[in-house]
Amino acid sequence: MKLSKTQRKYRIRRRIRKVSFGTAERPRLSVFRSNNEIYAQVIDDNNGTTLVAASSRDKDFAKAKGTKSELAQLVGKAIGEKAKKAGIDKVAFDRGGNLYHGRVKSLAEGAREAGLKF
Numbered sequence: 001m002k003l004s005k006t007q008r009k010y011r012i013r014r015r016i017r018k019v020s021f022g023t024a025e026r027p028r029l030s031v032f033r034s035n036n037e038i039y040a041q042v043i044d045d046n047n048g049t050t051l052v053a054a055s056s057r058d059k060d061f062a063k064a065k066g067t068k069s070e071l072a073q074l075v076g077k078a079i080g081e082k083a084k085k086a087g088i089d090k091v092a093f094d095r096g097g098n099l100y101h102g103r104v105k106s107l108a109e110g111a112r113e114a115g116l117k118f
Contacts, residue, residue: 009097009098010097011097012097013096016094016096016097017094020092020093020094021045021092022042022043022044022045022046022091022092023044023045023046024044024046024047026090026091027042027043027044027045027051027091028042028043028044028091028092028093028094029041029042029043029079029083029092029093029094029111029118030042030043030094030096031093031094031096031104031108032096033096033098033103033104036068037055037056037057038055038068038071038072038075038103038104038107039054039056039057040053040054040075040076040079040107041054041079042079042082042083042086042088042091051086051088052082052083052086052088054075054078054079054082055075056068056071056072056074058075058078060078061074061075061078068103069102069103069106070106072103072104072106072107073106073110074110075110076106076107076108076109076110076111076112076113076114077110077111078110078114079107079110079111079114079116080110080111080112080113080116081114083111083114083116084114084115084116088116089115089116089117090117091116091117091118092118093108093118095108
């Protein structure tokens with residue numbers, strides 16, 4: 001029986017989460033991609049807290065024009081800068097069941113440009 005797109009994504013997400021775990025030294029950079037927006041947050045799974053968050057819905061990006069991939073790269077830079085201010089330089093990347101392509105890849109490249117290592 002063929003899986004639907006959402007079921008397949010959920011399976012991939014579970015598989016990734018088995019391996020990717022955020023600690024205080026190396027928190028998890030989690031990405032959620034909707035049809036129109038992209039969200040990223042740095043999470044410490046030991047304490048269950050979100051350390052830093054950024055999204056394309058923030059006021060900083062309200063007037064930003066461009067494609068969704070360009071906005072995703074700006075969000076990646078923003079999350080990287082916020083993480084650097086919080087003293088985080090290494091993260092474990094959690095693509096959230098999405099393929100490492102398009103907007104997810106742009107966000108990752110933006111975070112790397114801001115100085116995050118993963």
